[in-house]
Amino acid sequence: MTDIGGIISEIAAEMATVEDRGTVASYIPPLAAIDPGHFGIAVIEADGACHVAGDADMAFSIQSVSKVFALTLALGKAGDALWKRVGREPSGSAFNSIVQLETESGVPRNPFINAGAIVVADMILSGHAPREAIGEILRFVRAVAEDDTIGIDEAVARGEQATGFRNIALANYMRAFGNLHHPVDHALGVYFHQCAIAMSCRQLAQAGRYLMMQGRVPGGGRIVSAARARRINALMMMCGHYDGSGEFAFRVGLPGKSGVGGGILAIAPGRASIAVWSPGLNERGNSKIGAVALERLVHRTGWSVFDPAAD
Numbered sequence: 001m002t003d004i005g006g007i008i009s010e011i012a013a014e015m016a017t018v019e020d021r022g023t024v025a026s027y028i029p030p031l032a033a034i035d036p037g038h039f040g041i042a043v044i045e046a047d048g049a050c051h052v053a054g055d056a057d058m059a060f061s062i063q064s065v066s067k068v069f070a071l072t073l074a075l076g077k078a079g080d081a082l083w084k085r086v087g088r089e090p091s092g093s094a095f096n097s098i099v100q101l102e103t104e105s106g107v108p109r110n111p112f113i114n115a116g117a118i119v120v121a122d123m124i125l126s127g128h129a130p131r132e133a134i135g136e137i138l139r140f141v142r143a144v145a146e147d148d149t150i151g152i153d154e155a156v157a158r159g160e161q162a163t164g165f166r167n168i169a170l171a172n173y174m175r176a177f178g179n180l181h182h183p184v185d186h187a188l189g190v191y192f193h194q195c196a197i198a199m200s201c202r203q204l205a206q207a208g209r210y211l212m213m214q215g216r217v218p219g220g221g222r223i224v225s226a227a228r229a230r231r232i233n234a235l236m237m238m239c240g241h242y243d244g245s246g247e248f249a250f251r252v253g254l255p256g257k258s259g260v261g262g263g264i265l266a267i268a269p270g271r272a273s274i275a276v277w278s279p280g281l282n283e284r285g286n287s288k289i290g291a292v293a294l295e296r297l298v299h300r301t302g303w304s305v306f307d308p309a310a311d
């Protein structure tokens with residue numbers, strides 16, 4: 001049997017010695033203040049075994065990793081009608097790019113770029129006040145993580161609001177095309193707050209279990225259908241790292257979603273839900289050391305979806 005605990009302790013020790021750790025996001029003070037020396041990893045296997053190393057219990061801003069949970073929730077409400085308003089293709093552009101929206105009539109390429117996530121937030125708002133929609137996302141995350149202590153970092157949410165000019169532009173642009181149904185500040189209020197959810201690697205790996213277990217959580221509860229879990233994983237593989245998605249698939253070979261706070265949720269279907277955190281980012285806005293750690297984990301376990309099953 002593979003000693004996952006041993007492997008991730010080894011990886012955490014290796015990551016501690018890396019000097020070039022990327023650059024911490026600096027657009028808001030609460031993120032700029034984070035020490036780039038942090039590294040955490042949590043792996044939850046299909047049998048429930050949980051392994052952690054490094055700063056796995058330190059909460060960080062999950063940022064765009066939240067887009068996975070918001071998409072799951074919106075699909076539950078809107079079903080496949082969601083795909084009339086958001087595409088399913090990799091963008092090849094930066095996370096906050098506006099260029100494709102013009103030629104594609106305000107329909108974002110996928111739900112994991114900012115424009116797509118703002119439309120998803122708009123769908124979650126349907127029939128709700130912004131505060132209720134935010135509460136619904138938080139409740140969903142707490143439920144899948146089985147942890148009611150998860151909360152929103154209000155200082156981060158305020159920072160997003162105060163500096164989110166590109167997101168404000170994206171939202172207004174989509175509203176002009178009729179692809180935002182609620183007031184721009186309501187959709188953005190939801191989006192900014194979901195980005196400000198704070199979680200540790202352990203909590204994030206817990207929350208990702210339904211994507212590892214064909215839509216179920218331990219104990220048999222169903223969060224989404226097996227088909228939907230498979231499709232969310234496919235989107236994470238193709239679009240989860242913005243214009244670095246191809247590189248992530250090439251090196252790691254797992255569905256993954258990154259956030260500008262330095263977290264990555266990666267899913268080895270049928271095998272493990274994995275969360276890593278290292279706040280330094282590469283030039284595409286994805287965790288630099290986080291991807292290196294996942295590359296090593298996959299290499300040592302054979303967990304890439306492109307590897308034949310070991311057993």
Ligand code: GLU
Pocket residue numbers: 062063064065095096114160167195258259260261285
């Ligand atoms: N709050 C960030 C933004 O919208 C999220 C980006 C990310 O995590 O990649 O700019």
